[in-house]
Amino acid sequence: MHNQNSSFVRGNKYGQSIVVWFQNKSKVRFITVCLIVVASFITGIIFFGIFQLSMKVTDNIAFCTSCHSMGIAYQEYQASKHYQNTSGVRAICTDCHVPSEWGPYVLAKVEATRDLLAEVRGTIDTPEKFAAKRLELAQRVWARMEASDSRECRSCHALESMIAADQTKEAQAQHARAPTKNETCIDCHKGLVHAMPDLGPLAQAAFADLEPTIGSIPAGATTVHSLVTQPFFMDAGGETKGGQVLAGIPMAVVQVADGMAKVRLAGWRQEDVERVLYAEAGKRILMASLSSEAREAIETSGDSVTLEDTGQTWSRAVLEGWMPMASLTADTDKLWNYAGALFSTNCSLCHALPHTNEFDANQWMGQLQAMVSSTSLEKEEARLVQTYLQLHAADMAEH
Template sequence: MTATSSNEFCVSCHEMGTPLAEYQKTVHYQNPTGVRAGCSDCHVPETGWPYLQAKVRASKDLYHHLIGTLATPEDYEEHRLEMAQAVWDRMKANDSSECRSCHAFDAMTVDAQKQEAQKRHTEAMETGGTCIDCHKGIAHSLPDMKKAFARAFEELKETAADADLEDTAYTLETMPFYLEQGGDQKAGQLLPATELKITEQSGDWLKATVSGWRQEGAESVIYGAPGQRILTAVMAKPTVEQAEVGEGKVLPETGQTWMPVSVDVWLPQESVTASIEPVWSYAESIYQGDCATCHTAHTPNHFLANQWIGQLKSMERFSQLSKEQNRLVLKFLQYHAKDMTQTAAAGH
């Protein structure tokens, strides 16, 4: 077992050429101090039962070598995400024990670190964060999360297509709506995870009522709650004139006037689902998959609903999410934010 922990053994199979080349470009392989972390230093516990478990678990690598699972670089890329996720999950579960054999919070001079590292390490020590929360991709290239997100969305759409719609449905993505069945003149757009109260089904078309709130002076936008910038729908001018508007109320904290509003719309039945829970599950999975790549992802109730807008905007340049995915994640976070009630989140 000791012999199979050497770097030479680990990279003796041809499929390990890809991770070897990536590792050789990192500070764990070559650095000013001359201290090199080998494969086993990161992937194999030092002693005891965890060590034996790792050795038994590694036997599957020999099996996949024999059947050619990773025979080509393309095969490796196809399986990169699932391999990385398995390692991340394991390191998360064992508090990054292999990392801590060299790196320990109590041995750090945090004040001597760069400002961002000071912030992250202090936060991790206070909240119980672990190394892999922030240090994915330091020895091997990160997986292409975009493909995984796209596959997950197609599975969500397939599941939604098989579900029977009753009186309530939810949009899966940004989509146009119309004021008449089969219309060719768009009357506006519905945002992802918008609740629809279905009043009529005709072939592949649905007639539904979209409800929410609008702010005085911004009549074309329907929001999810008064005072909250949770985008539900954007209406064209003719649609604004047909919307039903209730009595307004002034929010004392802002002085803004908000009014309940609803509008009857027609839309194609595609990209509509009967339950919001699978939508939220998908949104949470891509949020965790994207944001937890660089740091511990904040829980949705960490910020207020309106604060989440700026938070996600500031992270866009680091994100692999598309504009559409970002819209859905934002809505998920807003409806589960600190200042949104349990009723509001569950009802959406």
């Protein structure tokens, strides 16, 4: 009996201890926190697994091409060497468009939701809609590739692993200079898999911005340029020809009256070459061709130089004349923006776009003349681009 009572008492004490233990609020909170941590950990594992699975499911080419809006892009891909080639190595959509590193990978997936929205909204689900958006879509991809130094391209292609001797001479030259010019793969290899978009709208947009400034000279303007090569006259009535001023050449504003502008050309003349006015001594930056009347009226200062490398003597010269305002603009920035757009849209299709300071003024003249026949530049557009390049050349930093 005594033993039974003792056992009962001890059991009671144990039960009371447990009750007391659970009645301790701090201990209850501890248990609650532990349960929450364990539950969160398990939930996190499940969520991460589902997330990873969903990411991988969206990485296959079947998923990428399941949207109607990707139909045209997929057809272009199938016609490219990334799809079928002599080595039998195939790069799929994600190899080029999805980074392998975790952070950029997730960001790319988030950004891809824009494509899903486009599919739902039907913004590029027809050839006509796709064509209208192609340039915008391409620019977005090009910008991302430039920002990452063509990271996805380099995951398969490495300059140091290339056998240069098996490449064309042009490719060898471009690949050799790429590291020194901070150029990246996409600079030269646009349109490699998908059709190259029409870049014309870029120049058209720049011209639309420039157009309202043409034909008027705001009060206080000090410099004007002609959009095209244009005649100038020695009198306001336009009776005595002075010659022609080339597109883009800067001219100082002297007077404006009745749709005509009196302008001042300040440049250099080479000794015994009096029919032409140049922007700088020793540089073939043609400003104007001069009539006999203009040659008589031109003012040559005593400020002259003889160049050591050529032995040529050059003298400063100033000429004033009158021009119709119809083709003049006083907005230098918008003019150069337009000229730069013409340059970039015509000269970045076959190779990386050179920077304006990559060549000196005389070299740019030869470079452009050698390549202009391969572009869609019209005669006056080419003249404007030449002036733009020469005035922004490596040896013309002051301009």
